[in-house]
Amino acid sequence: MTANASWDSSRGSQSAAGEGDGLVSIESNIYRSLQTILRELNNHTLTVSQSKGVLRWTLHKTVLESPKHCVLLVKILVKELEKVKRLQYRTYIIPLLHTLIYAVYQSVYLPDDLCQRTYDLCKQLLTLPHPYCTIGLAYARLIKMEQITPGALYQRRILAEQRLQNSSFSLQEKVFVFADPAVFPDSLVTGVAADLEPEATFPGELDSVGAMVLHTLQAAMGESCNGAALKQALESLGCVVELFFHKVVSTLAQHTGDVAADRNSYCAKLQRIYEEILRTARLDASEGGPLCSCSLPNPELNFRIWREDNELWGAVIKFVRASSLNYSQECEEPPTASLGGRSRQLVTSTDSGIMRDIGTQDQPSLTRRAGQRRRLTQSDRMALMRESLEEPHATTGAPLPKDERPFTARIVVMGDDRTVGRLAKAYHSLRQREARCLYLTTKVSLELYYIPVSSESPVSLSEEGNIFPQTNLAVSSYLEKMDPWYECNISSLGRMIPKMAKMPASPNRRRKSDSFLPDVISYYIRTAIQPIYLTIYSVKIIFFNPGSTPVEDVFVCHLELDFPNIKMTHINEGSFRITRSTAELEGVMISVKYKRLSVSSREEDTAVSLRVLSAFIDAIPTTESEDPDLSCLTVNFGNFKSAREVSVRTCNIKIRTLENKAFCVCLDKDSRRTFKDVQCVEISRCLDPGFSLQKPSKPQPANFSLGDTKDTEEDHSATHSLPLPLNTFAGVGH
Structure with a gap:
């Protein structure tokens, strides 16, 4: 069957028979490898296997040996997709789709009939719910482009990734890989940097x-x-x-x-x-x-150690400046150190403040310098708001189509929950910077990717009722639950990275293009087109010292309140005869005000006072019974009366100590983001700074009120909140 295909013609009957037998054997091997990958996809009983991503990588490397092998892989994938769609095995659809489009990218030549069959299959997926229809539509457009102009997918990809100068295609991409020094020791940094070095051209x-x-x-x-x-x-x-x-x-x-x-x-x-x-x-x-x-070829991967918070966006700005032909100094704002979420610039004043020093019109002595703050135009405001409306979470209807911007910066961060927290803070800082001076929003499309790396040992996922283990990889565990293909390719890669540093460098190492790490990262950034939106929460920290300025920060995963270990002696005296008994009460008396969520999704203002030993606030679900869409916080208080915990679910909460005792606050499990001598914290959803540019609408007269003003404000807050989009293979709808 395979030997008689139109793309497998031979000149002699004997050579055709021999070549046909060889292709049948190769087709059988490809099919077995694909079935092994699909079986590993459902393997959740034991600790996640590190070989899952290697299986997919080995399959793609094998078919690249010959153009005919790529055609065989596309043919097998189309058959498998048709079968799983017919049998409604939807778990396999997304992995097969991404494997298919990556094989199309790598294929030298696809026959017309096979290309048309692939296009028809992608169109049939439009009848399925999100994310299958979304990914199917995106890939149907790519296949249609390849049908009309063969070679277009490969050409556009290599022009953008390699930034080849030409007058017809101006889009350029750059990949930045940032590693958190809190996770990466020097030995690991050396090994990863060696693997991510640019490929050399061999003779x-x-x-x-x-x-x-x-x-x-x-x-x-x-x-x-x-x-x-x-x-x-x-x-x-x-x-x-x-x-x-x-x-x-x-x-x-x-x-x-x-x-x-x-x-x-x-x-x-x-x-x-x-x-x-x-x-x-x-x-x-x-x-x-x-x-x-x-x-x-793989794109150039710029590997860096993420030591300063502003390094991330400073690298993006340098990329735009170096690549842009029409760069203007008018809207330039170089990255500066962030103080309390604000960027400051020192300007020397030449104004004495004395009226007589201001010269006359004939002989001016001093002139006032124009303010450094530049007011945004209406078009700038619309650009910032459109950036948020392009994300499907921000509107009740369909998202707006994204504008094609000349530059794409792909930010890949490697680390644990602390790294994701730093990324959320940097992303929020960028939106604040753009709200003051619009520069990157209209020029660069930002794509964020996350590779979980930790020195912790893998945790078994078979524990009943605890699918998200309490480790420094809570975000990774949530992404794995939402997207099994992410677990197979990216989480397995993260577990292999610490071991790669311990491998001795072989003098007879194979070609650079055979390196596993850059190949998987390239696969990730090329096929992960569906983001999962993590809710960013804003926290206002008020200190005991009246002279200390309150601090506003953000977190995305976890917030911990550490109370001092206070022991008090309580004395009871009997009425009939005097007896004294002591009982030790530990903890701190706090006041908690929050909006309690009910089953009907209505919010009720609640205020309680209780003595607690500890408090943990999780923005990522920790059990299967919790809401997986990250819609609210889970707050756990350690009660002093027993070992049980008091738990509430809310989106807004205020915690204040009622005693003259301060506590500590740690954001996203990061000791570098710890605040001491705290009296009060206020937590709510983080609003998008781009929408703060809108003038507040005038309140409607009472006779024309359409409802409670409080509900309107809450809906406005939820609609214009700022999430952190992390690209995955399936997205939030899987």
Whole structure:
């Protein structure tokens, strides 16, 4: 069956039979490998296996050895997707979809019938609920583009990731990998940095420019292209390849975005470019030959240690400045140290404040310098608000389509819950900075990714009633529950990274492109297109010292209140005869005011006073019975009367000590974000600074009131809250 396919033609019957038997064997091996991956997907009884991601990586590496192997993988994936859709095995749909589109990216040539079958399959997924229909629609558009202009997916990806200069395609991407020094020791930093070094071009290999030309021409011409001769010609031309590179890019640009684009004219133009290349290299390839494998190179991964909070956005600004051709100094605001969530600049004043020092019109002596704060225009306000409306959580209806911005910064952070907390703080700081001076919002599309790395031993997931273990990887555990494919590829990678530092460096190491770490990160940033939104909570910290300024900060995972261990002696005296008995009462008397959530989702103001030993506030669900959509906080108070805990669920809470005893506050389990001598904390959903630019609407007259004003304010707070979008494979709807 496979030997007689249109993409597996042979010239001789004997060679065809031998080659067909070989392809049947390879097809069987690919099918078995795919079934092993799907079986591992449902393996949740024991500690998560570290080999899950290796299986997927090995499969893709195996099929890259020959263009025909990629076609076999696409064929098998399409069959499996049709089967799981028919049998409603929805757990397998998303892993198979991402594996399919990545195989299409890497394929040199896809036959027309197989490409059409893949497109029809993606369209059939539109009848399924989110996220299957969302991912199916996105991939259907990509497959349609590949049908009309073969080679477009590979070409656009390599142009953006490698930032190849051309006049037709201006989009550029850059990947930043930030590691938390609290998790990464020096030995681990050295090992990871060595793995993420840029790939070197080996002898006999084409650079990114030549690889793009080779792949595009082979994808458009198919079996009529002599891949070996074309590769030899490109290697011999040297710098002349740049000329043909621009011709190929302009040809694609002319046929992109046109509804009535003609594939025949597109392929005919590329055919003429192919013939011109061979003539220039003085090679004769009148007959077709075997196609050459041309894998998609990994993007450059800029690995850094995240020591200062402003390093993250400073790197993004430097990327935009270096890449932008029309950079303007008018709206420049360099990253500065953050003090209480605000950026400060020192300006020397030349104004004495004395009226007589202000000169006359004829002889001015001093002039007042214009203020440094620049008021945003109406278009700037709309740009900030549109940034939030593009996210589906922010509206009751469908999200607005995202504008295509010239730059894309992909931020990959590696660490534990402390790292995610720092990322939330940096993201909130960026929105505050943009609210004062709009710069990045209109130029850069920010994509956030998270790779959990911890030195802790893996925790078994089979414990009943505790699917989110109390470790420093609570965010990771939640993402794994929402997205099993994230667990297989990314969480398993995070468990392998600490062991990679202990591996001795082999002098006979294989090619750099065979490195596991950059390959998995590249797969992650290319296929993880569905974000999971973590709610960011704002906390206002008030200190005992009246001279101390209250501090406003944010957290996304966990907040802990540490009360001093106070012991008091309580004396009871009997009435009939005098007896004395003592009982030790531990803890601190606190006042708690919060909005209690009921079953009907209504909120009620509640105020209680209780003596507690400790308090823990979790924004990530810790048990299966809790709401998985991160809609509220879970507050646990350790009661002094017994070992039990008093637990409440709320979105807004205020905790204040009623005694002359201070307590400590720790955000996101990070000792670097600990506040002492605290008297009161106020916690609520963090509002998006972009919406604070709107002028508050005038209150309606009482005769025309449509409801309670308090409910309106609460709805406004919930609608315009600021979440942290972490890209995953399935998204929140899985």
